[in-house]
Every structure is written in structure tokens, then in C-alpha cells.
Amino acid sequence: MIHRPSVDWFALAPALILLGASGLALLEAVLVPRGARKVVAAATTALGFLGGIVAAIWLYVDSVHGERVIANALYRDRWAALAIVIVCCVGLASVAVSWSERMSERHIAEYYALLAAAGAGMAFFVGAANLMTLFLSLEWFSLCLYVMCAVDSELEGSLEAGLKYLIVGSFGSAALLFGSALVYGATGKLGFVEIAQATATGGLSHDALLVVGLALVLAGLGFKASAAPFHMWTPDVYEGAPTPVTAFMSAATKTVALVVALRVLVTAFPQEARLWTWAVAGIAVASLAIGNLAALVQRDVKRMLAYSSISHAGFMLIAVATGTPLGGRALMYYLIPYSAIAFGGFAVVAARERELGVPVTVDNLAGFGWERPFLGISMTLFMLGSAGLPFTGGFVGKFYAFSAAYDHGWIWLVIVGVVATIVSLYYYLGVVRAMYMRPAEELRLAAVAGGSPPREALLQAAVGAAFVVTFGSFFAVQPLIELARHAASSLPF
């Protein structure tokens, strides 16, 4: 007889609520008449994400001492809870931005169902406590994302993006799975904590299987975080996928991948810290170099933002690489403004795209700032935030990431980060320049081409929220850092 573990339903609440919303939306796809289908499905998903936020906040408050629940398969702690809050906020904003996206109406309810299901998978993923749940939940949200990328099945680009993501992603997942198998083979354990114990007691820290397994796990997680050299899919997929999906992926997927990466590394592989800190630092440097250099020469704004997200992954991996409490705090803090900045940037691109009906390039952004003052100002703030200038949370995020590296004695990494920041200013400010500082004739051309479709209240609200977070996280540093500190205290540094 199989022993049934006791289930802490509350720990599962965010994932279950989202899963419920997803199932409901799927039912609505067949039961609700076509006219009302979009409204009902979107509302269901939005409520699901709202419920997820509430449940996660509750979890955060109620899980002062992190613990493992459900047969030690899942963490119930503040580290996971805070990440779920971020994911659900991004999900909610994605619902708002998706509203006016020109997608085929036939499968609209399914789209929302997938969005909620992806959120549920992520909520599960960040709590994963053993290699099994880790892989399971990774596949769970990845499958949803593969389909969401290709949801615009009439568009060749969208299909291509979905297919590329699927194939390359399978490879990444396979790496993670194979790595897990090797680690299991070396230690005989699945749970992160048990792996660390087995490594310590068995003197396995130099075991060939274990270190190769670690390399594979690192690659699998690095793939999801789109860190170089596992990043190649990112620009193509981000460009081809419908923009709201890109926005969701850039903010939420990266958040969960990095959060889980730090958890796995410090929980399961503390004995190999010497290896992975250097490896992660190397990956961070590669991401910074490739992300920033490639972004310099992009004309397509979505591609440029994709490379920018690779470079942000590099900055956040600096924090991960230190493997210290300060690094954990820095990562968690950085994710808050980063999510807002990345999401907001893509949301503004979505607005322009709908206005013009063609992919947004630096050239056809001309005059956008004058036509749409609010979106223009917001985009400016997101760009300044990406560059890490003061009065945005990006500044404080970079500051913390750098101070974590400095604290760890890696001044060279700080220097690399600063040089990368300098390079990045060129293309971030290039967007601002394109929006405001073009010669008059170019501005007029763009205005004629653009026309003025009605403003989208929901999209503007989402951008507004991202604006407030980007701006507010600079001023509310202390409370946010406290949140991050409590969250990071759940990890066994």
C-alpha cells in the first residue's frame, strides 16, 4: 500500500487557484457563447491571478519559518511566496495587455486558460523542493508557453517562434532532466536538502557524475533565464510571439528561473559552491557581453528588448553568483523593478504595434513620445530604469547587485557590470531619442502612418502600474529590501 502524505492545501493555494481559473476558462471555451467568451475568460483569469496574489501574500505573512510540506516535495516559505506575488502581478498585467491584442477570436478562451495554467506552473516551480517537482513544474509552465507563443497561428512569425521555442526548449529541458538523473545517480537522493547531506556525508563533492549533473542542471535553468550561451532562442521567440506573451515571458519566466536557480544552487550544491559561483559569474559575464553588444545593433525594438533582457539576466546572475545572503536580497529586490521595467517596455511596444500594424522599429517609434505623452514618458522611464539611472528601481537593483559582488570580493565583476551599463546606455537612450528627438519631417511621417486609434484603458493601466513600481521602488527601497531580506532568510546560505 502506498503511504499517502498529508497535504498542506494552503501551501498549494496559489497554484490551485490559478489551476482552477485555468480549468474554468477552458470550460468557458465551450460553454459560453462566442460573443461573451473573451470577457468571461479574461475576467476568470484576472480573478485567478488576483486570488493568487492574495494567497501568496497570505503565505508570505504566514510562513515566517520556511518548511517543506507534502512529503518534502514543496517549499512553503517566503522566498517562494514573494516570487509568486511577482509572477501573479505580471500575470494580471498580462491579462490587461492581452485584452486588445488582435488574436483570432476562435481560441481566445484557451489562450487565457493557458496563461493561468502557466502562472500555476510557475507558482509550483518556485516552491519545488526536489528534482522531480522541479522538472515536473518546469515542463508544466514551459508547455503552456510553447503554445502561447504560437497562439497566433495565422501569423508565420508566431508559429515559427512557438516551434523554435519548443525544439530548443526541449533540448534545455532534456539537459535539466539528464542532469537531475546524474545527480540522483551520484547521491541517490531527489530532495535538494538530502542531496547536500549525501554529498557532505558521502564525500561526493568531487564526484564526476555529480559535477556533470550540476553543469547540466545549471544549463537547464540558465536556458529558462535566457542567460548566454543558452540564450540563442530568446530574440527569435520574443520577436515572433504575440507581444503580451513576450511581456509575460520576459518578466515572469525570468523571475522564476532565477529564483529557483539560486535556491537549487545554495540548497542542493553548497559543497560545489566553488564551482558554481565561478560558473555563474562566467555565465553572467557572457550574458552581459552578448546581450549588450547585440542590442547595440538592433533596429527592431522587440529584439532589442530581448537582448536587453539577456543583459538583465547577466546583472541578476551577478547577484546569484555570490551565493551570499546579500546576493539573495539583491536578486529578490532587483526582480521587482526588473519585472515592471521589462513588462512595461513590451506593453508600450504592444501599444505602438497595434497603432501601426507593423513590427515596431526604432525608426517608426519616431514622434511616439509627442503623440502619446503618457506612454512616451513611461517608455522613457523604463529605458532609464533598464540603464539603471537614479529615480528608478533599476538604479537600486544594480547598486545592490554590485555591492553583493563587491562584498564577495569580486571587484572585477563590478567593473564588467559598469562597463556593460555604459554600453547599454547607447541603445536605451536611442529609444528615447527616437521617440522625442527626430527631425520634424520624420515625426510628421510617423504621425500620418500611425493615425490615432482609441486609447486602450486596460493597457494604459498596466503601463501605469509598471510606471508606479519602477518609480516607487526607488523611493520605497527600505520596505522592499526588508521584504527581500525576509524572503532570502528562507534560503540556507
Next chain:
Amino acid sequence: MIPAGAWICLLAPLAGTLAITLCGTRISRVTAAWISTASVAVAFVGAIVAFAGLLGETPHKRSHLSTAWTWLEAGTFKAGLSVLVDPLSVFMMLIVSGVGMLIVLYSVGYMDGDDEERRYFAYMSFFVFSMLLLVQGGNLLILLAGWGLVGLSSYLLIGFWHERPVAVAAAKKAFIMNALGDATMALAFFVLILHGRSLDFGIAFATSSHLSSTAVNLVALGLLGGAVAKSAQIPLHTWLPDAMEGPTPVSALIHAATMVTAGVYLIARTHPIFEQARTIGLVAAGTGALTLLVAGLVALVQTDIKRVIAYSTMSQIGYMFLGAGLGAYANGEFHLMTHAFFKALLFMAAGLVIHALAGEQDIRNMQGIGRLMPRTRWAFLIGSLALVGLPPFAGFFSKDSIIAAAMGAHWYGWIFWVCALVGTFLTGLYTFRLYFIVFPGEPSPFVREHYDAHHGKEGPWTMTVPVGILAVLAVIGGWIQFAPLWTPVTTWLAPVARTLDIAEPTSWEEGISSALAVALGLAGVAVAWMLYAKRERAVPVVPTLQRALEHKFYFDELYDALFYRPSAAIAEWSRRGFEEPVVLAAGPELGDETQLVGRGVRRLQTGLIRTYVLALAGGLAVLAVVFLSVR
């Protein structure tokens, strides 16, 4: 209650600025003017509330640190927006917002009809906000922020008439001179922060006792640099006369009543440091003594009505520095207050004259204006008498205590004492030279031609009422303290900045100093009367001295030769030798190279899945091999 008053006091002018800025052209100019006036009036009410609250407490409890929010926190290091309400800051808040309110009200009439009134009033409110931030700042960071913002808003206001090249040049000069002081002050603060690991005043001052004497002296010197620049003392004083290019109410507000006295406030606030670095304290006193003489001498030959008053301001602040440097903080602060009254009065009365004469500022053309403007003449006379320090006017009570304080300070105290007394003679002379040239006698042809009465009155009520109020204050404002018999100001400030024993004059010292000061002041007036009113004797002419004074002791020329020319030469050299061959050549090349590398990276992005998987597998393989080899 007390913190609420302080926050209202601080934020009301900021709200005024924002309201005027955001409303833009949607509100009329007059509305903007009244918004600004009302915002400063609200600030004054807030200051009174805080003052009343403090009065109700026992003296040693009168200190409230209120933090609105903490921005960053690490151990004892807390950076946040906090205000400190204690006797010293409330004293300054009352002066800044009270006198500020009268001056902004005066501006309503003075600036009426200017093209950019809204901008002017937004700046005025912003200045008052900055100044309040400076005096209320509860930690070193906020004090520094207020200090910087005051410099910025003064720059904006001096250059308000931006179509006049002179005004722009004056604004730049003021900003650069002040930036010099800002830099030394910031350096001093950084040293304190570095050693104390905190922005807190108390911790910073406690830290200074652990520093080596050289370090303390350097810190104090840095602070003194900031104070000297802001308060226009030698050697960073040359910006103040030029700053008279701004509108007259600006001169009254910034260059008489508030900003230029910030240096005195700074010394009083950071007095524990100056007490540990006594030498630097004495340097401050010496600077004050020197400035009061030099400025008094230069004022003798100026022909621009505002510049005469500007030099007199420098001279009077010299007295305050003398007092504060010797440790008589309360006397310095008290003189700061009475000076705010009578100097603002003088500027505003001069403003009435300038306003009535269509912008004329040369005193040689103003002769006899007193007959046409009798009330202004009285106001100016009251201000002059208060400035010279004759009883029972305000200046008498505040200035004489400072002079007396110098007597106790060893042998050098006597030098300061003599300087200060000579200064009173000069004050009487230049003040009444101005008065006798401008007001009495038959109106000159120029005056008759240009005099333009405002609806038959000397000015709109918005201008005359503040002048009236200040005239009253210039008479009675000093009566709140008559050392050594009656010393509420000293007692009030004692919990924050207790007067040093050495600077506490005895009764006979007070008596003899007062008698001599009044006598010498009267002598100055008498000489002025003989030379400029009765014209019994010709003004003695010593060509060399005259030229030296007219050139303001060649400070501008000296700085030009010493700093400007060498810097310009170095800049020119580095343009030719470095920027053109190196930066301009290498800069674009560096950019091109980077772009080229970027293109290379882009070429890796083939769009083919097999490349992507290859990269993934390659990265993975490298990781695995490295791990295996170094495990």
C-alpha cells in the same frame, strides 16, 4: 503637533511651487502670485505652531527629530527625509518664513506686469522651500540637499531676467562661487559620515572628538568654506554685489534676510566641531572681522543703491561671523534676526524708489526723492538707524553684544574688537552717505522727469504694507534682548548652541562697547552729514585709495588672473592637446569598434535551430569539461 507644524512649514512652499508649475498658463499671473504668498504664509503659520509647541516644553526636551520615511538603512546608517525641530531651527524657520512672507507679498506689487511672473513666483516659493529644508534638515544629507537647492534657486532668481547678459553672468558667478563652498562642505560631511557611519548630527559631532586634530581642523575648514561661500565672506564674496542684477525683492529675500545668513546657521549648527577646532573658529571670526572692514570701505564709493546695501550686508554678516566664530552663537543668531528685519526693509524701501523711478539705480540721479516719497524716506531712515545700531533701534541691541563678546577672547580678541568698532564708524558713514545723497534736498531734474507715482501713492499696498511692518520690526525687533539684563534669545538657543564662557561679556564690557559703538556710529553719521548733506567740505580724495575701493580691492581682477586665465589656458591646451587628437579621434572609433563587435555577435544569430542547439550544447560541454577538470 510640533512635527506637524514643521512638516507643514516645509511642504507648503513646495506645494505652492508645484501648483504654480503644474497649472501653467491655466491660472492668471495674479493668482500665481497669491498662491506663492499664501504658501509662504502657511509655512509661517506652521513655524509658529512648532514654536508654540516648543515653548510649552522644558528647555532640555526641546528637540524633535521627525522622519517621514527612511530611504536606505544599513546598521546605524540611515538615509531618510527627516526634519529636526529644536530652538535653533525654529528660530530660523520663523525668520525665513516670516520675513519671506513679507517679501513675497511685496513682490506681488513689484513684479506686477512682468512677462514671466508665474515663473518668478514658482522660484520664490521654491527658494523658501529650499531654505526651510536647509534649516530644518534633520541629518547631514538633508542639510546638504537644502544647501544645494538654495544655491540652485538663488541661481535661478538672480538670472531671472535671462534676457540680460549681465544677469546671466551674475547668476553663473554666484553659482560657481557657491559650488566651491558646496564642495568643501560636502567633503567635510563625507569625512564625518565615513568615520561615524551615520548621517545623524549627534553621532557625526561625537565622531569628531575621535578624529586627529588635523582631521578635525580640516573638517571645520571644509564647513567654513561652505559657510563663507554662502554668506559672501572674503575670499568668496565677489558674487554678492553682482547678484544685485536680480529683481529687488530677490535681493531682499536671498541676499539680505535668508540665504546669505545660512553660513551663520551652519556654524551654529555644527558648533561642536568648531569648538574642537578652535583655530578654525578663530579663522571664522577673523574672516568676519576682515570682511566687515573691507565691505564697509568698498561701500563708501559705490554709486548703485543696491550695491551699497549689498556691501553693507556683507559687512553685517561679517559681524555675525565674528560672533559665531568666537562662540557667541546666540548673539550671531540674534543679529541675524534683526538684520533680516532692517536689511529687508532697506532693500524694499530702495525697491520702492527704484520702482518709482522706472528702474533707475544710480544714487547720483536720485537726489531729493525724499520730498516726493516721504513715507519711503522715513522707512529708509529707520532702516539706516537700525543698521548703524543707534538706540533704540534693533541693530543696537544685537550688534553691540557681538562687539563686547570680542573683548574676552585673549589678545586677538582686542584686534577683533577694534575692527568691529571701526566697522561701526564705517557703517554710520556709508549708510548715511547713501541716505543724504538720495533723500533730502530739492528733487533733481532727473527725479522730476522720471518720477511716476502709483495712483498718487508711493506704491501699491502690497509693497507699502510689508515695508511698514518691517519698519516697525526694525524699531522694536531688538527689544526682545538687552544683554546682559534681559536675554531671552540666548536662553532660548542655549540648549542647542550654548554661548561659550569666553564669549560671554561682563556688564562693564557690554557697557563700554555699547557706548563706544554708538559714539563711533554717530561720528560716522556726523561725518556723512558734513560731507554729503551740508557739503561744508569737499569729499577728500586720495586717488590711489579711491581707485582701489572702486575696484573693490581688485578681488575680481585677482581671481581673473589667478584662476580664470590659467584655467582657460589649461582648457584651451587640453582641447588642442588632448580632446581633438585623442577624444574626438578615438571616441567615434571606439563606438564604431563596439558596433562592429555587436554586428559580429548578431551574425551568430542565424535564425537556424541547429545553431541555437549547438550553442546550448557547446556551452554545456564547456561547463561540464571545466567542472570535471577543476573539481
